[in-house]
Amino acid sequence: MGKKKKKVPGLNTSSTADISFMLLIFFLITTSMDTDKGLERRLPKPPENEDVKQEMKIKERNVMEVRLNSQGQVWVKDGGSSEFLNNVAELRNRAKEFVKNEQNLPHFPEKHAKFIEGLGQCFVTDKHVISVQTAPDTPYWIYFYVQNELVAAYNELRDDLSKQKFGGREYSALSDEQKVAVRAYYPQNISEAEPKKYN
Amino acid sequence: MSKKGSREMPEMNTSSLPDLIFTILFFFMMVTTMREVTLKVKFVIPQGTELTKLEKKSAVSFIYIGPPTDQLRAQYGSGTRIQLNDRFAEPSEVMDFIYQERQSMSDQTAQVVSIKADRNTPMGKITDVKEVLRKSWALKINYSATTRN
Numbered sequence: 505m506g507k508k509k510k511k512v513p514g515l516n517t518s519s520t521a522d523i524s525f526m527l528l529i530f531f532l533i534t535t536s537m538d539t540d541k542g543l544e545r546r547l548p549k550p551p552e553n554e555d556v557k558q559e560m561k562i563k564e565r566n567v568m569e570v571r572l573n574s575q576g577q578v579w580v581k582d583g584g585s586s587e588f589l590n591n592v593a594e595l596r597n598r599a600k601e602f603v604k605n606e607q608n609l610p611h612f613p614e615k616h617a618k619f620i621e622g623l624g625q626c627f628v629t630d631k632h633v634i635s636v637q638t639a640p641d642t643p644y645w646i647y648f649y650v651q652n653e654l655v656a657a658y659n660e661l662r663d664d665l666s667k668q669k670f671g672g673r674e675y676s677a678l679s680d681e682q683k684v685a686v687r688a689y690y691p692q693n694i695s696e697a698e699p700k701k702y703n
Numbered sequence: 704m705s706k707k708g709s710r711e712m713p714e715m716n717t718s719s720l721p722d723l724i725f726t727i728l729f730f731f732m733m734v735t736t737m738r739e740v741t742l743k744v745k746f747v748i749p750q751g752t753e754l755t756k757l758e759k760k761s762a763v764s765f766i767y768i769g770p771p772t773d774q775l776r777a778q779y780g781s782g783t784r785i786q787l788n789d790r791f792a793e794p795s796e797v798m799d800f801i802y803q804e805r806q807s808m809s810d811q812t813a814q815v816v817s818i819k820a821d822r823n824t825p826m827g828k829i830t831d832v833k834e835v836l837r838k839s840w841a842l843k844i845n846y847s848a849t850t851r852n
Binding site: 517518520521523524525527528531532535536539540541542543544545546547548549550572638639640641642643644645647648649651652655656659696 | 757
């Protein structure tokens with residue numbers, strides 16, 4: 505009773521390391537580090553009346569048709585001519601030429617005057633449509649490749665425009681209002697029609 | 704130079720070891736995400752160049768499309784299947800799945816559907832799913848892919 509030991513013995517912490525190791529291993533196993541990336545798309549709104557198929561009336565010169573068949577071949581129709589592409593990588597430049605219509609050619613999308621906030625009066629081709637059609641047994645990767653190329657074409661056009669108009673800056677470096685202006689100049693009109701069978 | 708007494712090595716001080724491990728632990732907790740489902744289909748996602756990161760993880764629903772894994776092939780065959788959560792499903796069931804997912808989200812307008820489909824999936828399957836997504840007003844979709852150089 506009369507002992508004068510007031511010191512509390514220190515807690516043995518040598519096993520804390522083991523405990524935290526176990527936690528660490530648990531988290532390593534149950535979690536995954538993959539950063540999810542992907543191609544962003546927006547689907548069109550559902551039709552209001554299912555029975556009535558809306559037929560959009562678009563002038564032929566405004567439409568670029570891209571068809572993918574089951575063998576993974578790409579067929580393109582723009583400006584009155586149609587052909588199978590030998591090299592799918594051509595598609596990006598075809599789409600760029602089509603959307604841009606620099607020389608205002610009569611068989612490419614019509615240009616009309618439009619006032620865009622931040623850019624002023626412009627001549628734009630915003631009525632164009634790129635229509636992608638697939639067959640039911642088209643492999644997914646070729647569809648994805650085509651979508652990727654079309655998005656790339658738009659991105660390159662937007663980059664060119666923003667470099668030219670906003671002091672050499674790329675589209676991604678623009679402010680929100682400037683991005684809206686560039687998007688109004690080059691809207692993404694990729695339509696995905698119902699799949700059709702064709703030979 | 705003087706040789707005095709003991710030759711024993713002094714013990715290393717390990718009192719900061721737990722802190723060290725905890726730091727690593729927290730690092731991993733930050734950069735990783737919980738694995739949500741066990742995959743029942745196998746897929747190799749396509750490659751692209753114009754990819755964007757999926758930003759709000761909490762607003763993302765995943766749809767997996769591909770042939771069943773090797774263990775399940777005997778039972779389910781090798782045809783293309785759609786996986787929602789932990790089970791196989793038909794395209795028509797996607798709508799219920801989307802509504803369920805939407806219910807559990809705080810910002811329901813930000814819902815993004817990530818489609819993780821195998822490279823060789825026939826487009827018919829994907830078009831079916833996309834039609835259902837359209838009807839259920841899940842219009843923001845994301846085709847999952849890896850970066851191509």
